[in-house]
Amino acid sequence: xxxxxxxxxxxxxxxxxxxxxxxxxxxxxxxxxxxxxxxxxxxxxxxxxxxxxxxxxxxxxxxxxxxxxxxxxxxxxxxxxxxxxxxxxxxxxxxxxxxxxxxxxxxxxxxxxxxxxxxxxxxxxxxxxxxxxxxxxxxxxxxxxxxxxxxxxxxxxxxxxxxxxxxxxxxxxxxxxxxxxxxxxxxxxxxxxxxxxxxxxxxxxxxxxxxxxxxxxxxxxxxxxxxxxxxxxxxxxxxxxxxxxxxxxxxxxxxxxxxxxxxxxxxxxxxxxxxxxxxxxxxxxxxxxxxxxxxxxxxxxxxxxxxxxxxxxxxxxxxxxxxxxxxxx
Amino acid sequence: xxxxxxxxxxxxxxxxxxxxxxxxxxxxxxxxxxxxxxxxxxxxxxxxxxxxxxxxxxxxxxxxxxxxxxxxxxxxxxxxxxxxxxxxxxxxxxxxxxxxxxxxxxxxxxxxxxxxxxxxxxxxxxxxxxxxxxxxxxxxxxxxxxxxxxxxxxxxxxxxxxxxxxxxxxxxxxxxxxxxxxxxxxxxxxxxxxxxxxxxxxxxxxxxxxxxxxxxxxxxxxxxxxxxxxxxxxxxxxxxxxxxxxxxxxxxxxxxxxxxxxxxxxxxxxxxxxxxxxxxxxxxxxxxxxxxxxxxxxxxxxxxxxxxxxxxxxxxxxxxxxxxxxxxxxxxxxxxxxxxxxxxxxxxxxxxxxxxxxxxxxxxxxxx
Numbered sequence: 034x035x036x037x038x039x040x041x042x043x044x045x046x047x048x049x050x051x052x053x054x055x056x057x058x059x060x061x062x063x064x065x066x067x068x069x070x071x072x073x074x075x076x077x078x079x080x081x082x083x084x085x086x087x088x089x090x091x092x093x094x095x096x097x098x099x100x101x102x103x104x105x106x107x108x109x110x111x112x113x114x115x116x117x118x119x120x121x122x123x124x125x126x127x128x129x130x131x132x133x134x135x136x137x138x139x140x141x142x143x144x145x146x147x148x149x150x151x152x153x154x155x156x157x158x159x160x161x162x163x164x165x166x167x168x169x170x171x172x173x174x175x176x177x178x179x180x181x182x183x184x185x186x187x188x189x190x191x192x193x194x195x196x197x198x199x200x201x202x203x204x205x206x207x208x209x210x211x212x213x214x215x216x217x218x219x220x221x222x223x224x225x226x227x228x229x230x231x232x233x234x235x236x237x238x239x240x241x242x243x244x245x246x247x248x249x250x251x252x253x254x255x256x257x258x259x260x261x262x263x264x265x266x267x268x269x270x271x272x273x274x275x276x277x278x279x280x281x282x283x284x285x286x287x288x289x290x291x292x293x294x295x296x297x298x299x300x301x302x303x304x305x306x307x308x309x310x311x312x313x314x315x316x317x318x319x320x321x322x323x324x325x326x327x328x329x330x331x332x333x334x335x336x337x338x339x340x341x342x343x344x345x346x347x348x349x350x351x352x353x354x355x356x357x358x359x360x361x362x
Numbered sequence: 363x364x365x366x367x368x369x370x371x372x373x374x375x376x377x378x379x380x381x382x383x384x385x386x387x388x389x390x391x392x393x394x395x396x397x398x399x400x401x402x403x404x405x406x407x408x409x410x411x412x413x414x415x416x417x418x419x420x421x422x423x424x425x426x427x428x429x430x431x432x433x434x435x436x437x438x439x440x441x442x443x444x445x446x447x448x449x450x451x452x453x454x455x456x457x458x459x460x461x462x463x464x465x466x467x468x469x470x471x472x473x474x475x476x477x478x479x480x481x482x483x484x485x486x487x488x489x490x491x492x493x494x495x496x497x498x499x500x501x502x503x504x505x506x507x508x509x510x511x512x513x514x515x516x517x518x519x520x521x522x523x524x525x526x527x528x529x530x531x532x533x534x535x536x537x538x539x540x541x542x543x544x545x546x547x548x549x550x551x552x553x554x555x556x557x558x559x560x561x562x563x564x565x566x567x568x569x570x571x572x573x574x575x576x577x578x579x580x581x582x583x584x585x586x587x588x589x590x591x592x593x594x595x596x597x598x599x600x601x602x603x604x605x606x607x608x609x610x611x612x613x614x615x616x617x618x619x620x621x622x623x624x625x626x627x628x629x630x631x632x633x634x635x636x637x638x639x640x641x642x643x644x645x646x647x648x649x650x651x652x653x654x655x656x657x658x659x660x661x662x663x664x665x666x667x668x669x670x671x672x673x674x675x676x677x678x679x680x681x682x683x684x685x686x687x688x689x690x691x692x693x694x695x696x697x698x699x700x701x702x703x704x705x706x707x708x709x710x711x712x713x714x715x716x717x718x719x720x721x722x723x724x725x726x727x728x729x730x
Contacts, residue, residue, distance in 0.1 A: 041365070045372050052373040056380025100398050126403060133401035176610075179467070179663065196663040200585040201415035208415075212407040227580045230587075 072268040074259050076108045081276055082292050083116025083148040084301060088123040090275040095127045099134055106136040106259035109156060110252055114324035115147030118206060118317040124152040136262035140255035141165040146234055146321035151210060154217040160255045161237030161246040168245050169321040170214050171232030172207040175298040206317055218244065234321055292325045299325055415585060420666035424475040424675045433519040433682040435476055438486040439469055440525025471665040475678040486514055508693060511535060516693045520545040520681035524657045526554045526564045533567045538693050540568060540650060543686035547677060549654040552576035552613040569618040570653040575635030577612045577644060582628045584608045584667055591668060592625040592644050599623050600647045600676050608667040613655035614642035621646045652680060
């Protein structure tokens, strides 16, 4: 009987070899976990008012999607009343670039109107729910007002312009939006350009009839169509949040910006208890105005809460003693 | 270090090396790691030469043709106080209304034309304390005192109002003024039917009507669908020389009886409440009353659009070519109610009412 003993060097080599084999056996799992090489449909969520931070986030996500070879198609999960014109244009262009490289399908939730509609124009198919709201192609600006003369600026337009000039700018901006809509979806519309320019909003059931949308369906149908268009048999779904949840400075406050309107214009409010600099008028809003609460309505709804908070304990005690305890002032 | 420990370390290092390489490779496979060369996109619609609209404000030359003695014109621009909302600690920041209300500036082209032609213009802008009902006559006085507006109208030949909310005493005085050959221009806004409950009273006083809603035109407009064009449809005079005028927020208006002249929206105009086409006038003259379904057409910037300057000059001519002689046609405060039971009801302006001095002559035509 012959016994042999490996040398230390041979022993080490065997261990390394075994480790390498084990490593190679586990490598595909690691590769899959880190690389997501499986065919993927990315669902990019576009939620809330369309402002610069949201545009930053959507642009970045779509750039990442285009650079990720495993992503074969994109579904835009839309739920927005629209927002600022420049941010809407940026997102439209980002979607347009993505649609050059892979199928893009849009899925409207509660609403995707005005700037939201602008954003999803390049999608090959727009899915809506029966009660989704879409359309509102136009500019929700206020009437230009004359400026009182100011002394100091270097030129007459530096701190003000002519009323007619401002009307011309607004009309140009509205036409830019409408022309883009007509370019992207004019062939699908059963309505005229003039009708589009009226800025109507449509329920999903109506939108699929007049061409503002293509199909009734939920995000699942949109994902399936996106995968079909990409020729995928098996795929995974990668949902990507965008917007304010991805912005650390806003995430810290725990608050998301929201829109309000008064009789003259629409405002962006960046905090529930805003201070200076946290309320900004929106100069060129591509917003479905019906989705934006009026400041008077907000005041009416919140007044009792505000008073409850500001009343002193003595006041509340007095109110209770007067028999007004059941009345929410 | 013991031999088993050496072997364990060798195993772990090798395994880590292989898996690390796999992880790095995976990342490289998922994204190319380099800067993206973004796909080119085309948006020719942004480059359309016709897209940017003409920003030229235009020019205005408001002239008057009437060659008459200096007249006195009272103008009520309808200045409104801005709404103030509560603010303070514990209450949220509330953006208050922006933009000016109607001011003297908004009627400056008409005012300037009248002044340049030697007429007296009085802007009626009462303070809150002045805006009160007619005071009862003091003991010993023979008749009730006039309201501040009535006092202004007593010496005036013509009256322009961009306001619709008057109390009963003021409405009586406006009616008396119109009956006594005073010329009246009433300009109203579509919104007046929403927020000014007294609008119907003034319209009834002057025998004019307006519609709820506004007129718009998606195809033929001045830089906005609400800034409609209107063109003459009947008569001349008030609309002489006007090919088309711009009305920024117009509501249809009518007067009792056949109009002497009127402006109607151009083809394609629609009414907001019905979404149906409309050809109802937005400016009508009937005898001594002109009603306009818009107040902004008089503003300096709108005077420079289309033929608004011609129209404003015509309005100024209309105001000063009246048949009123204030000193011979003093205001007639109503008799106390108990002294006039069953008395004659209101009569339309210019219908030839009776005064203590006898019937007034029919106003001669001024060519309008």
